[in-house]
Amino acid sequence: MANTPYPQSYYAASASAVPPRPKLQGEVETDVCVIGAGYTGLSSALFLLENGFRVTVLEAARVGFGASGRNGGQIVNSYSRDIDVIERSVGPKQAQLLGEMAFEGGRIIRERVARYQIPCDLKNGGVFAALNSKHMGHLESQKHLWERYGHTQLELLDERRIREVVACDNYIGGLLDMSGGHIHPLNLALGEAAAVESLGGTIHEQSAALRIERGANPVVHTAEGKVRAKFIIVAGNAYLGNLVPELAAKSMPCGTQVITTAPLGDELAKTLLPQDYCVEDCNYLLDYYRLTSDKRLIFGGGVVYGARDPANIEAIIRPKMLKAFPQLKDVKIDYAWTGNFLLTLSRLPQVGRLGDNIYYSQGCSGHGVTYTHLAGKVLAEALRGQAERFDAFADLPHYPFPGGQLLRTPFAALGAWYYGLRDKLGF
CATH class of the missing domain: 3.50.50.60 (FAD/NAD(P)-binding domain)
Incomplete structure (x- = not known):
């Protein structure tokens, strides 16, 4: 073999x-x-x-x-569907257990890194960035929800504060989670x-x-x-x-795409992300990014349903990066790759x-x-x-995709198109 x-x-x-x-x-x-x-x-x-x-x-x-x-190397708490969705679909005891576990994974990572002295460039701090008032309202609700389960390392960011942590004019605010962070995965x-x-x-x-x-x-x-x-x-x-x-x-394998710039140098890197936090936006089809230890920008986003490898990853992701950071228009992309994750209907x-x-x-x-x-x-x-x-x-509860394996990819892609349209229109 x-x-x-x-x-x-x-x-x-x-x-x-x-x-x-x-x-x-x-x-x-x-x-x-x-x-x-x-x-x-x-x-x-x-x-x-x-x-x-x-x-x-x-x-x-x-x-x-x-x-x-x-993956993007980001330590993000909770699940792909947050605890409020779980609360609406299961009983109170089950919801309580799942809610209490939603913040445990990040602690386990840090315990492993400390106990076994793992060199993986661990940095603390992750930002959820709001592109519109709907996103901001969601982040306010998320903060209250997470605090109800004892997770308190959170700060709502207004427009002034988010400018202090990310040099992107597209955001109106955000939520900083200091128990989030990033690693070399x-x-x-x-x-x-x-x-x-x-x-x-x-x-x-x-x-x-x-x-x-x-x-x-x-x-x-x-x-x-x-x-x-x-x-x-x-x-x-x-x-x-x-x-x-x-x-x-x-379940259905799906692909996501990631690019990495050439080294930016300390000065440019610090202007982009002064506190070296990682960032993801609040869109359904979200973008995410962070700095590496050698001051490159890793930027990811997009989903390919059915896990096909795109012919040109840079052509898909570079425009997203430049929408966030137009100041990087002349920066070379050194790496571009894709990887698969497994999607369930309930997420x-x-x-x-x-x-x-x-x-x-x-x-x-x-x-x-x-x-x-x-x-x-x-x-x-x-x-x-x-x-x-x-x-x-x-x-x-888990359910098969409509149409079975033959039709699960077009059904999922149709759903993604709908939510992508909602992201663009802001509703």
Whole structure:
């Protein structure tokens, strides 16, 4: 089987030097086989190892190959659908549990970085930017909602204050979350993988799971080996394929695009984002951006439904960047890439169990950096017999896309067109 390298991205070019890990050959036995070495899989493995489990992780390509190593690098709290939506669709106890967990993922990331000394350029502070009065009203409601669940590191920004944190004339205000922030996402994944191995866990790269043999002691088969386990955690997300057919009907891979400028220099970079916060706007089809440690601007946005790779990523994203920062019109783009995330119809994560021993979490719907770290803890709790928080996610209702797999992409694209029109018209 051919080796799959990292895609050409700024993150891959600036990643910590790590030798490739060996592919699985032969048969091994373990307590838990984790499929996927992205954030969900690595977080699960770490929590399990810290609680005495033997863990083997199978990765089809390289650690952090998927969304975990390609995303915008922003630590954003809550879920793709916020707690108020959850409150309207589930009972009070379930809503309370999910609301309390909405801010835990960011804390887990910081604990991991501190405990395992992970070099990933962690910076504090994230801004939600309002383009109109409707957005501003939403942010005011969001602040009250989050504070009701004990999250208080928030500041509403008026037009003067947002000019102090981002040099963009398009915004009328915003919300600053100091427990938000940004990281080098691939280096975070690589650091977590090293932590897994430091605790005795094993990671096999270039070892795609091809088949799961279900039963009392399930077996995961790869091209050159197999893993016998007591439990399996499926953490492939948008890169899972049809390994578990039950999970495919209620989710859809989608692509998002990211570009990175040439280094801007300290002076220009500081004029754009003086406090070095990351920013995302409040549109349904949102733009997001931040500075890197070497003073480049990373700018992302757009969604390609069905996860097709656009022919010219720079042509899609550069105009968005220049709309925010016209002063960058002469700046060169050094990197452009795409990556897939997994969308659910509800835009809430899918969590559950197949039989007695196959657990899964997927479908972060573009909001995965913090949630995936929480998911690892919740999955590990469930394997230890503490399922209350796992059940709060597992009981969320999920539905297949209208028209099944054949029509899910055009239906989703039609919905995105509608919300994109609303973004442009401001209603």
